[in-house]
Amino acid sequence: MGGEAHHGKKRGNxxxxxxxxLAEAMERSLYAEQLASSRGILQNLDPxxxxxxxxxxxxxxxxxxxITVVIALAVVTFGxxxxxxxxxxxxxxxxxxxxxxxxxxxxxxxxLVPGPILATIPWLGWHISATGLRSAAFxxxxxxxSITLSFIMITTTLWTHVLKSLRSFGIxxxxxVILSMTYRYIFLMLQSASDMFEARQSRVIGKLxxxxxxRLAAATVGVxxxxxxxxxxxxxMAMQSRGFRGEVYILDEFTLRRNDYIAIPxxxxxxxxxxxFNYITA
Amino acid sequence: MHIPDGYLSPATCATLFAAATPFWYVAGQxxxxxxxxxxxxxxxxxxxxxxxxxxxxxxxxxxxxxxxTGVAIAAIVLGPWGSMIAVSVxxxxxxxxxxxxxxxxxxxxxxxxxxVGSLVAHWVYQGIAGKSPLIASRRVIAAALAGYLSINVAAxxxxxxFGIQPLLFTDAAGTPLYAPYGLNIAIPAMxxxxxxxxxxxxxxxxxxxxxxxxxNDVALLAFNAPVATSTSxxxxxxxxxxxxxxxxxxxxxxxxxxxxxxxxWGEWSATDLVSGTGTTPTLAQAPTGLARLxxxxxxxxxxxxxxxxxxxxxxxxLSAMVGIGTIILVFVLVGIIxxxxxxxNSAT
Numbered sequence: 001m002g003g004e005a006h007h008g009k010k011r012g013n014x015x016x017x018x019x020x021x022l023a024e025a026m027e028r029s030l031y032a033e034q035l036a037s038s039r040g041i042l043q044n045l046d047p048x049x050x051x052x053x054x055x056x057x058x059x060x061x062x063x064x065x066x067i068t069v070v071i072a073l074a075v076v077t078f079g080x081x082x083x084x085x086x087x088x089x090x091x092x093x094x095x096x097x098x099x100x101x102x103x104x105x106x107x108x109x110x111x112l113v114p115g116p117i118l119a120t121i122p123w124l125g126w127h128i129s130a131t132g133l134r135s136a137a138f139x140x141x142x143x144x145x146s147i148t149l150s151f152i153m154i155t156t157t158l159w160t161h162v163l164k165s166l167r168s169f170g171i172x173x174x175x176x177v178i179l180s181m182t183y184r185y186i187f188l189m190l191q192s193a194s195d196m197f198e199a200r201q202s203r204v205i206g207k208l209x210x211x212x213x214x215r216l217a218a219a220t221v222g223v224x225x226x227x228x229x230x231x232x233x234x235x236x237m238a239m240q241s242r243g244f245r246g247e248v249y250i251l252d253e254f255t256l257r258r259n260d261y262i263a264i265p266x267x268x269x270x271x272x273x274x275x276x277f278n279y280i281t282a
Numbered sequence: 283m284h285i286p287d288g289y290l291s292p293a294t295c296a297t298l299f300a301a302a303t304p305f306w307y308v309a310g311q312x313x314x315x316x317x318x319x320x321x322x323x324x325x326x327x328x329x330x331x332x333x334x335x336x337x338x339x340x341x342x343x344x345x346x347x348x349x350x351t352g353v354a355i356a357a358i359v360l361g362p363w364g365s366m367i368a369v370s371v372x373x374x375x376x377x378x379x380x381x382x383x384x385x386x387x388x389x390x391x392x393x394x395x396x397x398v399g400s401l402v403a404h405w406v407y408q409g410i411a412g413k414s415p416l417i418a419s420r421r422v423i424a425a426a427l428a429g430y431l432s433i434n435v436a437a438x439x440x441x442x443x444f445g446i447q448p449l450l451f452t453d454a455a456g457t458p459l460y461a462p463y464g465l466n467i468a469i470p471a472m473x474x475x476x477x478x479x480x481x482x483x484x485x486x487x488x489x490x491x492x493x494x495x496x497x498n499d500v501a502l503l504a505f506n507a508p509v510a511t512s513t514s515x516x517x518x519x520x521x522x523x524x525x526x527x528x529x530x531x532x533x534x535x536x537x538x539x540x541x542x543x544x545x546x547w548g549e550w551s552a553t554d555l556v557s558g559t560g561t562t563p564t565l566a567q568a569p570t571g572l573a574r575l576x577x578x579x580x581x582x583x584x585x586x587x588x589x590x591x592x593x594x595x596x597x598x599x600l601s602a603m604v605g606i607g608t609i610i611l612v613f614v615l616v617g618i619i620x621x622x623x624x625x626x627n628s629a630t
Binding site: 025032054055058059062063065066094109112113115130131132136138139143145147150151159174177178182185186188190193214215218219221222223224225226228232233235236239281 | 287325328335352384458493498
């Protein structure tokens with residue numbers, strides 16, 4: 001999350017921590033590509049169906065007015081993750097991360113949102129309100145459902161296929177091309193940044209003073225910026241020399257198969273029931 | 283500041299997406315006109331760059347770490363329109379691929395950070411840097427403020443979006459369905475972190491990168507600074523005229539504070555809360571915590587009134603000038619120190 005702060009034990013070892021963050025990002029993408037080619041229920045679906053299905057399920061969870069619907073959707077999401085052979089070991093850091101973030105924001109609502117008192121914390125004398133509890137549950141469950149669904153979608157689909165499905169929903173080709181090139185550059189730059197930090201790390205003994213670390217971070221960003229521009233010029237010339245004139249063509253088309261024809265009514269049914277509950281409880 | 287799904291209602295997400303669309307459209311048109319086909323690799327590379335910057339852990343004074351968003355750097359180098367597109371693309375990839383920020387909230391996150399952030403950074407940077415030479419220290423200060431203010435304005439807008447949720451979206455029993463806190467909690471909670479840690483991270487990175495580019499790759503700063511003077515005359519009255527004008531205007535506008543009835547909202551003292559000042563919620567007794575803490579710190583210019591000035595209004599204006607003067611002094615000193623350090627570094 002933007003601008004978050006950590007009071008970590010590893011304070012000061014800024015170079016190492018940045019290398020770790022960069023390496024983690026690279027590992028995650030490798031895992032995604034590997035999982036996308038394994039066999040699971042979602043891996044066999046058309047990327048377009050997965051994309052629109054994910055959006056519909058997230059929208060249903062976001063629009064739900066009763067906690068029952070949100071809990072039911074959480075169960076559906078959990079089932080989908082298991083059926084797609086995503087291990088709990090992979091999912092748990094994502095769930096815990098989101099729980100810590102949403103919990104930090106949502107849990108004070110137990111005491112701050114006024115409503116009928118459900119319980120009182122001994123010694124402190126703080127009252128937990130039923131309204132506060134429901135409101136925190138909404139916040140935490142919805143954010144967990146959404147992050148799990150998008151994680152499932154992205155880990156069971158090749159990124160190139162995600163982009164191609166965006167194209168079939170009428171997103172301009174230019175945007176799709178920028179997204180796809182950005183994705184590739186991210187890994188190139190992760191590598192460059194990581195190399196720069198590692199080179200520095202190998203020449204440093206002990207802890208880098210904070211002001212020196214800040215100077216190093218700014219300089220690394222500056223070098224990356226210069227490199228980025230250099231790279232974009234080189235790439236543009238390479239594209240031009242290969243005949244790029246602003247037109248983009250994408251090969252091979254998606255076709256719907258048997259699994260997709262089963263998935264479409266199932267997704268629509270789940271979302272329909274979710275919305276129907278809003279209607280009858282309104 | 284990346285808003286996950288579940289914090290904003292689908293209606294708010296849709297509204298913010300709709301609000302972002304015209305900006306994306308205009309940005310696309312502008313970029314097409316100026317950069318033509320070159321824009322594809324340029325924006326992609328810059329989007330990747332914004333993405334990477336958000337992973338740098340930065341040690342901050344006081345023992346915490348934070349990370350910058352790079353929005354201000356993008357706006358300074360690419361201009362507001364290019365920055366909007368590049369940062370939006372980075373945010374989309376973060377949301378879709380790394381789960382940082384929600385999928386439904388993509389429009390909201392792009393609106394707050396990529397669009398509002400880029401515009402504020404651009405205005406602040408251009409307003410303060412003016413026509414100063416590309417290597418002027420003033421540009422470093424302009425960049426620092428652009429970073430700090432852009433992230434804080436974006437955070438403020440995010441806080442308002444959170445704060446209006448419980449007013450608009452509750453179930454039949456009054457349960458807030460999305461972000462549960464009203465504006466009175468959302469704004470202070472959000473701003474506390476951004477006025478300090480996140481703002482500082484953005485300030486340090488933005489200023490540091492501009493200082494770095496001034497030494498090593500000044501051409502990148504020229505990309506979006508068509509009016510910069512080419513002379514190497516650093517500083518001087520002419521170069522900083524606009525800055526002084528803004529400060530003068532602020533000083534002149536200070537007396538407006540005198541016309542407002544009562545005390546600034548939320549800035550009440552313990553006695554204000556008991557006696558009431560017109561805009562204060564009057565209480566039977568001042569909160570004990572406030573009464574206890576009130577005596578710990580007494581400002582050198584209490585309530586903006588100099589002790590030796592008899593006329594209250596004159597004292598108010600004078601206090602404002604001292605306040606603004608102190609801020610300028612701090613920035614000038616920071617400039618001098620960084621200049622010295624730079625000279626020493628280049629000498630060794």
